[in-house]
Amino acid sequence: MDRWYWCNSSLTSGEVVSTTVNGIRLYDGDKKTGYDDGRLTLTNHRLLWRHETQSSSLGLHLSLVVLVEEEAGSFTSSPKLLLHLAQPPHSQPAGPVAASSNSFIKLSFKHGGYSSFHQVLQKAIDNHGWEKAPSLPCNYGKQPGGKAIHTGILGIERAIQAKQEETNQNISHAFEDLKNLMGLAKDMVSLSKSISNKIKERSGDVSADDTTQFRSYLLSLGIDDPVTREAFGSETQYHHNLAKEITQALEDPVKEAGGVMLLSEVYCRINRARGLQLLSPEDVMHACHVMKKLGLSLNLHTFESGVQVVQITGLDQEKVVEATVEVLNCHEVDGVSAGDLARDCGMPLLLAQERLLQAEQCAKAVRDESSEGLRFFPNLFFSRS
Structure with a gap:
């Protein structure tokens, strides 16, 4: 309420009434005030609120309005317009409140009409009629000393435009730096390969494990020359070379994951x-x-459920099933859920579930479905037959 000021109801030079509405209550932020059931007049310069029992009006200059939002009503509350406001100038006349912690006010419309009033209010704000003819002696929109401050929608638009220009410049500089970084990264990968080869050729001081670990650290920088569609004349050649690149980049990670990796994880890693x-x-x-x-040393495998994985070529499925059965045998009494197998073997939950189903299809496991979920047990009937 510190943006409102006391004034008379007479219009100033160049000021024209746009619309008037009755039954308006003023809010200070979300808090109701005693200014209820008044007449609200909108001019091309100000909002004027006055109760019929009062001789003076409360004025709010449109240059302070930053944003207007509609707030729908309910069974217990009237529809409202929410006005976000800028700080008032020091030369503003006194008002009902010296200072307020809220930067917005609300106009409550008891008799409706808030949407049509919103349209007229927004048009008045966009027209900046107060700039064409000053309505008050105080210098709204100016700081002491004559320096203009950008208030209202125009000021926000100018600030946003300036911020966008600054952001575009920063993005351009960032991409230039990124291009330079990519060039340096390629040089680093080439250098890492050269150093790895030289170390591997040496004997004595450096062990094979140290050489392998060093190469792993350096080559983890990424693929130095990735396959692109533009480099090949056809889709077939592109996908063939891409398959070789994926195999070369992910063969070791797939082996470390137990010989199988979900296709979704392959996509993320490559x-x-x-x-x-x-x-x-x-x-x-x-x-x-x-x-x-x-x-290639990797190939695509699809389970009966439709889950797709990339696995080592020639992976012995019987050994995979036997490894799953070993885990089941360790939990013969309580059984194993997909979450248990994933935690014990360090694999994704979806892959753990597929391995349990695969063991069941091979008659090496049986299931128990209860309110506690799905659990698998070793097939003792099969093992004792």
Whole structure:
């Protein structure tokens, strides 16, 4: 309420009434005030509120209005207009409140009409009629000394535009730095390969394990020359070379994961290794489909449930089932859920569930469905037959 000031109801030079509405109550933020059931007049310069028993009016200059929002009513409350306001100038006349902790007010419309009033109010704010003819002796929109401050919608638009220009410049500089960084990264990967080869050729001081670990650290910088669609004349060649790149980059991680990796994880890992040269899910899918045809060390496998994984070529499924059965045998009494297997073997939950179902299909496991969920047990009937 500290943005309102006491004034008479007479219009100033150049001021024209736009619309008038009755039954308006004023709010200070979300708090009701005693200024109820008044007549609200909108001019091209101000909002004027006056109760019929009062001789003076409360005025609010439109240059202080930053944003107007509608607040729908309910069974117990009237619809309202929420006005976000800028700080008033020091030269503003006295008002009903010296200072307020709220930066917005509300206008409650008991008899409706708030949407149409909102439209007229927004039009008056956009027209900036107060700039064409000053309505009050105080210098609204100016600081002491004559320096203009940008208030209202125009000021916000100018501030946003300036911020956008600054952001665009920062983004341009950032991309220039990123290009330089990408160039340095390629040099670093090439250097890492050269150093790794030289260390591997040396004998004596450096062990094979140290050499392997050093190479792993350096090559984790990423793929130095990723396959791109523009480098090949056809989709087939592109996907064939992409399949080779995925195999080369992920063969060791797949082995470390037990020989099987979910296709979703393959997609995430290869894109992380490629940096800005990102692949679409369709390209990764097509590349994985041709792995078996090309005789690569990785290939795509689809479970009966439809879950797809990339696995080591020639992976012995019987050994995978036996490894799952070993875990079941360790929990013969309580059984094993997919979450238990995932936690014990360090694998994704979805893959753990597929392994339990695979063991069940091979008659090595049986299931127990209860209110506690789905658990698997070793098939003792099969083992004792």
